[in-house]
Amino acid sequence: MSMRLTGDVVVVGAGMVGAACALYVARSGLDVIVVDRGPVAGGTTGAGEGNLLVSDKEPGPELDLALLSVRLWAELAEEFGESVEYEAKGGLVVASNPDGLTGLQRLADGQRTAGVVARPVTGDALYDLEPHLAPGLAGAMHYPQDSQVMPALAAAHLLRASGARLLTGRTVTAVARTPEGAVRGVRTDRGDIHAPSVVNATGTWGGELATLAGTHLPVLPRRGFVLVTEPLPRLIRHKVYAADYVADVASDSAALQTSPVVEGTSAGPVLIGASRERVGFDRSFSLPVVRELAAGATRLFPALADVRALRSYVGFRPYLPDHLPAIGPDPRVPGLLHACGHEGAGIGLATGTGHLIAQALTGKTPELSLTPFSPDRFPEPEEVA
Numbered sequence: 001m002s003m004r005l006t007g008d009v010v011v012v013g014a015g016m017v018g019a020a021c022a023l024y025v026a027r028s029g030l031d032v033i034v035v036d037r038g039p040v041a042g043g044t045t046g047a048g049e050g051n052l053l054v055s056d057k058e059p060g061p062e063l064d065l066a067l068l069s070v071r072l073w074a075e076l077a078e079e080f081g082e083s084v085e086y087e088a089k090g091g092l093v094v095a096s097n098p099d100g101l102t103g104l105q106r107l108a109d110g111q112r113t114a115g116v117v118a119r120p121v122t123g124d125a126l127y128d129l130e131p132h133l134a135p136g137l138a139g140a141m142h143y144p145q146d147s148q149v150m151p152a153l154a155a156a157h158l159l160r161a162s163g164a165r166l167l168t169g170r171t172v173t174a175v176a177r178t179p180e181g182a183v184r185g186v187r188t189d190r191g192d193i194h195a196p197s198v199v200n201a202t203g204t205w206g207g208e209l210a211t212l213a214g215t216h217l218p219v220l221p222r223r224g225f226v227l228v229t230e231p232l233p234r235l236i237r238h239k240v241y242a243a244d245y246v247a248d249v250a251s252d253s254a255a256l257q258t259s260p261v262v263e264g265t266s267a268g269p270v271l272i273g274a275s276r277e278r279v280g281f282d283r284s285f286s287l288p289v290v291r292e293l294a295a296g297a298t299r300l301f302p303a304l305a306d307v308r309a310l311r312s313y314v315g316f317r318p319y320l321p322d323h324l325p326a327i328g329p330d331p332r333v334p335g336l337l338h339a340c341g342h343e344g345a346g347i348g349l350a351t352g353t354g355h356l357i358a359q360a361l362t363g364k365t366p367e368l369s370l371t372p373f374s375p376d377r378f379p380e381p382e383e384v385a
Contacts, residue, residue: 006194007031013201015045016347017339019158020354021199028358032164037171041152044203047315049271050151052348055091055143056246059110061372069352084154085266091146092238094137100243101138108141132303151347175213183335199337204318206340215332216380219341221316225275227293230308231268239263254278260296272297317344327373328360338375
């Protein structure tokens with residue numbers, strides 16, 4: 001049966017970013033409808049580790065957004081706390097040799113000027129923080145602002161708290177526009193939803209929704225695997241990763257890249273990553289990739305060699321060519337706003353993104369400049385030589 005709904009804003013996407021947009025937009029006084037073709041957190045969010053990080057970001061717009069976001073996450077932790085498994089456990093970036101440690105110190109120097117707390121750790125102090133680390137490491141940088149949530153739980157709680165009307169299992173088939181080109185809602189396979197504003201929070205599928213609205217956003221999927229171990233006593237206290245992880249995050253390469261990332265969870269299992277490769281939406285299991293993840297984890301924590309891996313899962317990070325998300329109004333389509341393309345940082349950057357989207361929709365001056373995140377900063381396909 002056809003269904004007609006009317007609101008102030010339609011948020012397309014019920015992942016973490018869509019949930020944060022719904023929360024902050026609704027709390028700004030607007031009537032919000034959230035629509036998703038699948039369940040809550042059924043895409044990239046459900047395949048995420050839940051990291052809220054400043055440690056892996058170089059000084060610039062993304063780090064500014066991360067700092068805003070971790071502040072907002074800390075505020076939400078007062079409200080949701082244990083129900084979303086929020087844990088302010090901090091991050092530890094380790095270097096295996098002196099050159100790597102020098103690179104970490106150089107990065108941290110720049111991060112501190114933006115407001116990041118970064119503390120050098122060497123010698124026995126490193127093993128006081130993480131007793132099971134491999135011996136002989138040169139040192140590390142400790143980031144107490146890094147934290148973690150359980151992403152699917154967090155998305156569900158934020159959506160519930162928003163009071164937004166949630167419509168799952170409904171596929172958006174078109175973005176409805178007036179003869180003048182302005183947005184007037186979306187069409188779905190189960191009826192139209194009328195609203196003067198549409199927020200594209202569809203993550204890896206952000207380019208598809210942009211096309212439905214008659215515009216262009218070059219979002220590409222970047223595949224990654226995560227290994228999950230059996231539940232353990234708290235073996236690993238922080239999010240721990242090797243220094244080359246930062247370079248992998250910033251890389252433009254489409255080829256496979258792996259760097260060890262290891263963290264415990266409040267529920268007991270250890271999560272092991274990280275891999276990156278651009279292979280489209282191929283969900284095929286890759287034994288070589290998973291083996292490389294396991295090998296990297298045991299290099300950092302030899303005690304994991306005797307631990308069973310119970311499962312692995314795969315997800316797709318929404319990649320944009322300059323590694324910055326698209327956030328804010330699209331000047332090419334009045335009424336269309338984008339909140340996608342966060343790559344592997346969407347869980348952490350969701351709160352700041354939702355906050356900025358709410359400010360844009362209510363005519364307030366955004367807390368951060370939206371210029372670096374402008375959706376029209378990429379050339380149209382016909383403009384590419």
